[in-house]
């Protein structure tokens with residue numbers, strides 16, 4: 001019985017240490033993400049920038065070739081802006097994007 005308790009204690013301690021190691025490893029990623037306030041002040045991503053061209057980002061999804069009808073940044077899982085906002089962050093870009101835009105991740109193959 002005490003052996004089982006001791007083993008359970010080791011397992012939970014191991015589990016705790018694994019979670020701690022994961023949290024420590026992800027801390028730099030979390031720290032590099034701009035805060036919501038900073039992101040709100042960031043300029044809009046230019047469609048002519050290298051980052052935007054790499055994923056064929058356009059500010060007007062209706063003009064995008066290959067985009068599934070109705071697909072926009074505003075309804076993308078990677079969009080971080082508030083519903084109805086004029087601009088918001090995207091998890092793949094450091095600044096703000098137009099919620100009416102779209103990029104390669106929303107285009108059909």
Ligand code: SF4
Pocket residue numbers: 057072073074076077078079090091092097101102103104105106
């Ligand atoms: S990942 Fe989503 S939110 Fe970001 S630019 Fe592409 S479509 Fe827009």
